[in-house]
Amino acid sequence: MLNQVADLDRVFQALTDPGRRSMIERLSQGPASVSELARPLSMSLAAVVQHVQVLEASGLVRSQKTGRTRTCAINPAALRTAESWISERRTLVERRLDRLGEYLAETAGVPDAWPAGQPPRRSSSDPEENR
Amino acid sequence: MLNQVADLDRVFQALTDPGRRSMIERLSQGPASVSELARPLSMSLAAVVQHVQVLEASGLVRSQKTGRTRTCAINPAALRTAESWISERRTLVERRLDRLGEYLAETAGVPDAWPAGQPPRRSSSDPEENR
DNA sequence: GTAATAGTGAAGCATCCGCTTGACTATTCG
DNA sequence: CGAATAGTCAAGCGGATGCTTCACTATTAC
Numbered sequence: 001m002l003n004q005v006a007d008l009d010r011v012f013q014a015l016t017d018p019g020r021r022s023m024i025e026r027l028s029q030g031p032a033s034v035s036e037l038a039r040p041l042s043m044s045l046a047a048v049v050q051h052v053q054v055l056e057a058s059g060l061v062r063s064q065k066t067g068r069t070r071t072c073a074i075n076p077a078a079l080r081t082a083e084s085w086i087s088e089r090r091t092l093v094e095r096r097l098d099r100l101g102e103y104l105a106e107t108a109g110v111p112d113a114w115p116a117g118q119p120p121r122r123s124s125s126d127p128e129e130n131r
Numbered sequence: 132m133l134n135q136v137a138d139l140d141r142v143f144q145a146l147t148d149p150g151r152r153s154m155i156e157r158l159s160q161g162p163a164s165v166s167e168l169a170r171p172l173s174m175s176l177a178a179v180v181q182h183v184q185v186l187e188a189s190g191l192v193r194s195q196k197t198g199r200t201r202t203c204a205i206n207p208a209a210l211r212t213a214e215s216w217i218s219e220r221r222t223l224v225e226r227r228l229d230r231l232g233e234y235l236a237e238t239a240g241v242p243d244a245w246p247a248g249q250p251p252r253r254s255s256s257d258p259e260e261n262r
Numbered sequence: 263g264t265a266a267t268a269g270t271g272a273a274g275c276a277t278c279c280g281c282t283t284g285a286c287t288a289t290t291c292g
Numbered sequence: 293c294g295a296a297t298a299g300t301c302a303a304g305c306g307g308a309t310g311c312t313t314c315a316c317t318a319t320t321a322c
Contacts, residue, residue: 166299
């Protein structure tokens, strides 16, 4: 349970790649061999093996070799780790925004907008206000 | 709403970096300037600006410049995007595993373990069974 | 036994990432 | 005014990432 930062690192890192996400999607339907995972993915089998290794290192996937085929399966606990991290921050933000919303009720013509403090006295030249 | 793949890419990509996650954590308490975000993060201000740019490109953060300071705030919608993706896959997996569990009830001595199909007849030399 | 299948390991390569430094601009403080 | 603050821009650098190919092993099918 220690070292959650590095864990989150590896999980989000693993989820970054679209190919790996598509493997996760495939695996959420049920276990699959490496070749099955490779099939829809225009890249070499070796590349897919490497992706599987990343997924395993992150804990998102477990695998087991039987005969000559390696069967991969999802470990939902790892998904939960990432999901909780996001969820906790999101609820925090939303609660804060809700409180702010009911406190301000309505103030300016902007209904749902910027939660800043001061009335922004702007400078004359304003090369890029929002991004 | 199109191009969700690229969106997810950018969001997970943004969440990969521990520095950026710590900025998200700070921002979930409320808006902050770039310098405030930089304070606890032993790295140059320029580096932090670059991280903020990544966060903005992902949609996780919005910012607005007033005077000489840029104020950053979280956009919870982007958090929801990532959270839903994970959540959907996780529930899928868990439901499948539940069905499987009640179907098998108990079969072998392993209570909560491998959801494979065949009784794995193993080969004699088995250099690395699981990873 | 021979051949096809499934995967592994290692090297190499182009590109991307995170960061630094240095020069510069715009704003605010005294 | 001049100095400090807050941020921006651009170049550059070392290390990680995402592939590829080639050689090789173990298993299964004929």
